[in-house]
Amino acid sequence: LFPIGTGSWSISRPSSVSAGRRHRDGFLGAS
Structure with a gap:
């Protein structure tokens, strides 16, 4: 789940x- 959030944050x-x-x-x- 964290990689998805990280990717979204980076893209944002x-x-x-x-x-x-x-x-x-x-x-x-x-963690």
Whole structure:
């Protein structure tokens, strides 16, 4: 489920690629 949300978030804000990567790392770390 998380990859779908991540993809949607990335597509929604392609300009914030770095932020998206950080968000993914944080999510994985939290899990």
